[in-house]
Amino acid sequence: MKIGFIGASAVAQTVSKHVLPYGHQVVLSNSRGPDSLVSLVKELGPGAEAGTPQQAAEQDLVVLAVRWSSVQAALFSVADWKGRILVDATNRIASYSPLTLGDISGRTSSEIVADLAPGANVVKAFNSVPMSWISDFSPSKPRTLLCVSGDDDEAKKPIKALIEQVGLACVDLGSLAIGGRLQQLGGPLAGIKLTFTERFVL
Numbered sequence: 001m002k003i004g005f006i007g008a009s010a011v012a013q014t015v016s017k018h019v020l021p022y023g024h025q026v027v028l029s030n031s032r033g034p035d036s037l038v039s040l041v042k043e044l045g046p047g048a049e050a051g052t053p054q055q056a057a058e059q060d061l062v063v064l065a066v067r068w069s070s071v072q073a074a075l076f077s078v079a080d081w082k083g084r085i086l087v088d089a090t091n092r093i094a095s096y097s098p099l100t101l102g103d104i105s106g107r108t109s110s111e112i113v114a115d116l117a118p119g120a121n122v123v124k125a126f127n128s129v130p131m132s133w134i135s136d137f138s139p140s141k142p143r144t145l146l147c148v149s150g151d152d153d154e155a156k157k158p159i160k161a162l163i164e165q166v167g168l169a170c171v172d173l174g175s176l177a178i179g180g181r182l183q184q185l186g187g188p189l190a191g192i193k194l195t196f197t198e199r200f201v202l
Contacts, residue, residue: 001158004056005029006074007065008037011089013044014131015063018166020047021137029056031070031077053077061158063087063126064113067096075116082119085155089126091185101186108180110149121155123148124176125163128183128190134168143169145194149179169196 001024005012008028016026025047028037037050056062057078066074068090075081092109093101114122128147136142146163148170150156156172163170173179173189182189 001025001061001162002027002059004051004059004062005065006053006056006062006077007070008040009065010131011065011126012063013040014135015065015089015126016044016048017137018134018168019162020044022165023047024162025049027051027056027059029053031073054079057081057084061085061087061162063089065089065126068092068109071113072116075113078117080119081117084117084120085158086113086117086120086122087126087159088113088122088124091127091190093185104181104184104186108176109184110176110180114151114176121150121152122176123150123152123156123159124180124183125149125159127185129193130191133193139167141167142195143167145169145171145192145196147171147173147179147183147189149173149176149183151175169194 004027006029008030012028027049029051034050041048041050062084088110110122110124125148134144146168148156148160160170173182181187
């Protein structure tokens with residue numbers, strides 16, 4: 001697959017390092033333009049390239065990996081989200097210093113993302129654990145559990161398969177309203193480190 005990233009920070013870099021050895025390709029983008037990503041793309045190696053958010057959104061999967069304060073601008077930089085699989089890797093953080101959550105009592109963060117990207121098939125993933133917990137890219141890495149939620153079962157399939165392919169474990173929590181609330185930051189399954197020694201089938 002070709003995976004586009006809107007945002008090029010820790011989530012984009014960590015996921016890229018997991019998928020590139022398996023023959024997938026990645027397109028990284030940010031608000032500063034492709035030229036600002038030249039050294040990062042070179043570090044990631046073959047299969048990685050820099051592009052604009054619009055180019056990232058044209059790939060098989062699109063991962064939204066920006067700070068919550070930048071979500072609206074990032075999504076509005078893409079003209080049309082209809083039919084695209086949009087992986088929401090964000091968390092609703094109001095402040096980083098000190099770390100403060102936004103209001104998570106109403107609609108889930110991913111439901112808000114879906115509102116801002118009309119027509120997209122939104123899947124919540126890659127947000128429930130710190131990237132430092134999955135920064136082992138070796139074949140013997142621990143099978144750390146990652147959560148996935150979404151309203152479209154078909155849209156979830158390639159993300160779940162990708163997580164399992166790279167040697168991590170995946171659990172489908174259901175819809176954005178129910179599962180998304182469980183895995184978003186502040187939810188009961190966010191920041192819980194679970195690893196498995198044996199492969200299981202979901």
